[in-house]
Every structure is written in C-alpha cells, then in structure tokens.
Amino acid sequence: MYYSDVEKFVEVLYKQLNIQTPAELSISAIAQALNIEIIYAASVSMRIDNYIVLPNTSQQNIWQCFGHELCHYFFHEGDQRFMHSLFVDLQENQANHFAYHFCIPTFMLDQLHIENVYDILQHFPVEFSFALHRLEMYHNNHFSLYEKTASYLTG
Template sequence: MYTHLEDFIYKLLTSIGIKRPKDLDMHTIANKLGLEISYDEEKIFYCDNEINLKRSTKMQEWFDFVHELCHYLRHCGSQINMHPLFRQLQEYQADYFTYHFCIPTFMLDNLFNYTIYDIMILFNVDYEFAFKRLEMYKNKLLLTKGII
C-alpha cells in the first residue's frame, strides 16, 4: 500500500509516460508538465511555469529541479513573507518529496537483489542519497509487515 505521497508521484509520473528509471529526466518531465527550465547563477526558485536552477553537476541540477518541482506542484504562495516555521515545513516536505521522486517506490518495487551501488547508477544519485532512500523504503516495508 502506498502513502499519499507515493501514490501522488506514481500517478503523476505514469500519467506522463515515466515508468522506468531511465525515463527520469528533468527536461522530459518539465516539457510534459508544461514547465520551462532556466538558469541563473544566483538563485534557485520557481515562478509561474518556470523553474530556475544554478548551473552545477547534472545530479545536483536534478535534485534542485525536483525540490522546486515539489514547491510548484504541492505548495502555493510566496515564501518571502511566510512565517519561518511554515517555510521550514515546506522545505522539509520538498526534501522528502525529492527522495521519493528521484527514486520512486513503484520503481523500487520492481527491482530485486540490488545494492546501494545499483541504485546509484540506475537512478543517477550519490551514495548518501541512495542509502537514505533505501533506508526509508526498507523501514516502510518492515512497518507494513508489522516488524517495527
């Protein structure tokens, strides 16, 4: 059984034809969602249908894109005058979304006998990110089986 977030990500990705790890490409996703990606050396943000990124490594740009995509899809309004605790909550939600979007549960469910290194290569993430996401995934499996 998927959580609300996992279900949201599954429905979103499959509705735009993203079904395998190799389909996870920010330009393809942005195009299918009607978003534009632009670059600025100062700030990372989204405004209307544009996500602005800093030029960096492909992996970092992917993380930043997904983080901002969460704000675009799941949050409204500007954080400029927002109470700091609410802004902190939105940032936490966007980080959590990033783990689940970059390595979707429905894609993990289709893998067998994989290592952290397999996940790193398959999903183009670093070791720390893959480790943390697999811990989330394994803990959820244990929780649903009533082990923890």
C-alpha cells in the same frame, strides 16, 4: 504493498507522463509535459510560477533540486520571503521529502528489486548520500509493513 499519498501521487504522475523506468527520467521531457520552463543559474534553485530555476552543478544535484522544486510547483503557493519561518520550514521539509520519492520512485524500486545503495546509484542520477537516505526510507517502509503484518497475524 502500501504506498503513502506522496508515493501514489508520484506513481500516477509518472504513469500519466508515460514514464515507467529510470532510463526514461528526463528533466526536459517532464518539464515540457508539465509546461514548465527550466532556467539554469549559478548555484540556486527555486520555483516562480511555471519557471523552475536549477543550479548549474552536477547532474545528480540538478535532478534532486528538480524534484524538490516540483513539490513547490504542485503543492505550495505564496512567496516564502513573506511567510513565517515555521511555515517556510514546513514547506521545505515537504519538498525535501517529495524529492526523495520523485527522484527515486517507490514503484520503480519495487520493479528493480534494489538491494543496496549502489543498485540505486546504477539506475538513478542522484548523489550517494541522497541514495543512501532513500534506501533507508524504502527499507523502513518495508520493515514497518512486515512488523504490522506480523503483529496482526500473531496478536
């Protein structure tokens, strides 16, 4: 199986944290291991240095926001208030993409043999639309690999 750089990063991170299954996913345990302090606020999420502010909403939304903010923690520098809007858009798109892979890691999907969106919802604390999009990403990657392999073998 081919893993993207983001998928590899997430797998290595989880293995370094000794997290192998969805049941072991925990904001508090991950934050503690990374020396990040979590603060819950009304309805906003953001990262400031080693602090991550998460919205006081559903567990699913909090988990998704945590994944998003961790991308900023690992890969982004600077204050978005002073950045060009295109650069802010780039960072936000990267963080959204990262969140899908962090919240529902590919290596765990491979272990679970996920077949539909309800299988994802059974194992991962995410919202339906988030799970559905992640499943599409997962299937598109598998289909893409099948196409590449088939064209190589036949062509």
